[in-house]
């Protein structure tokens with residue numbers, strides 16, 4: 061499998077810097093290149109740039125809110141995107157577009 065399954069935060073210090081809200085989710089924005097899709101387009105794999113306070117550059121999956129959110133995207137597309145990282149390890153796309 062080409063894609064890395066584990067995405068660890070850059071450093072414990074970054075975790076400590078997160079606001080300690082009840083939900084403890086955080087929103088990030090980044091840029092990258094589309095590398096693939098999971099069946100039925102529930103996931104998109106993106107080779108993303110370094111995301112400050114979250115992780116180094118790598119290829120990983122992001123979860124679409126619906127398949128329509130990924131409509132019109134193809135492997136190789138450069139994209140900008142934002143997402144919510146949840147406590148239980150999900151990365152939910154808020155927005156994704158070709159700039």
Ligand SMILES: [Cu+2]
Pocket residue numbers: 067108115116117118119120
């Ligand atoms: Cu990653």
